[in-house]
Amino acid sequence: MDKGLEALGETLGQARSLPPVHLWNPAHCGQIDIVIRRDGSWRHEGALIQREALVRLFSSVLRKDPDGFHLVTPVEKLKITVEDAPFLAVSVSRVDDALRFTTNVGDEVDAGSEHPLRVETDPVTGEPAPYVEVRRGLEARLARPVFYELVEMAERRGEVVGVSSNGAWFSLGPAS
Numbered sequence: 001m002d003k004g005l006e007a008l009g010e011t012l013g014q015a016r017s018l019p020p021v022h023l024w025n026p027a028h029c030g031q032i033d034i035v036i037r038r039d040g041s042w043r044h045e046g047a048l049i050q051r052e053a054l055v056r057l058f059s060s061v062l063r064k065d066p067d068g069f070h071l072v073t074p075v076e077k078l079k080i081t082v083e084d085a086p087f088l089a090v091s092v093s094r095v096d097d098a099l100r101f102t103t104n105v106g107d108e109v110d111a112g113s114e115h116p117l118r119v120e121t122d123p124v125t126g127e128p129a130p131y132v133e134v135r136r137g138l139e140a141r142l143a144r145p146v147f148y149e150l151v152e153m154a155e156r157r158g159e160v161v162g163v164s165s166n167g168a169w170f171s172l173g174p175a176s
Contacts, residue, residue: 017060018135019060019061021061021062021063021072022063022136024072024073024074024077026072026073026074026075026076026077027077028077028079029076029077029078030078030079031078031079031080032044032071032078032079032080033045033046034058034071034078034080034081035080035081035082035083036069036080036081036082036083036086037083038083038084039088040087040088040090040104042058055105056105056106058071059086059087059105059107061073062080062086062138063136063138064086064136064137064138067079068080068081068082069081069082069086084141085131085138085141086138086139086140087103087104087105087107087134087138087141088104088140088141088142088143089101089102089103089104089132089140089141089142089143089146090102090103090104090143090146091146092142092146092149094153095110097164097165097166097167098110098111098112098165098166099111099117099150099153099163099165101140101142103134103140107134107135107140109132109133109134109135109140110165110166111132111163111165111166111168111170112165112166112167112168113166113167113168114133115132115133115134116132116133116168116170117130117131117132117165117170118130119131119171119172119173121173128147128173129141130142130150130172150163150172151172154172156175158175159175159176160172160173160174160175161173161174161175
């Protein structure tokens with residue numbers, strides 16, 4: 001792996017707690033060749049970043065700004081490319097009244113008014129694309145098996161099927 005990428009990882013530290021990236025306003029330092037693919041994999045200069053700890057570390061300093069996605073530290077802001085959503089929801093479970101999603105980078109989030117669930121439908125294919133907000137505008141696209149689990153949990157309300165979580169109702173699509 002590129003020594004510069006390793007150095008950036010070391011600069012960010014090893015703590016899993018989420019840093020306050022929304023409070024940091026460093027100067028924009030350019031773009032780094034990191035791409036988060038639609039399948040949830042992270043790539044640097046085309047090569048897969050295989051160290052899970054490094055991916056989790058980078059994900060903790062990811063921020064979405066009006067001009068795109070950035071890795072942000074108190075002193076640097078580097079733009080990266082995200083093909084779809086930066087995270088992938090890889091599991092869902094019902095915990096009391098909440099639907100709890102776990103992402104490919106280890107985040108857990110309970111869907112509700114603060115973490116809404118939404119489904120976009122491709123106008124050509126009709127294929128659903130479901131997402132849950134993880135934090136501050138960063139979303140996780142639900143993996144297909146996770147969406148199928150939601151459909152199994154769904155109930156019909158009129159002409160719509162959906163799920164409830166933390167007192168909020170989320171439509172999954174038309175009942176037909």
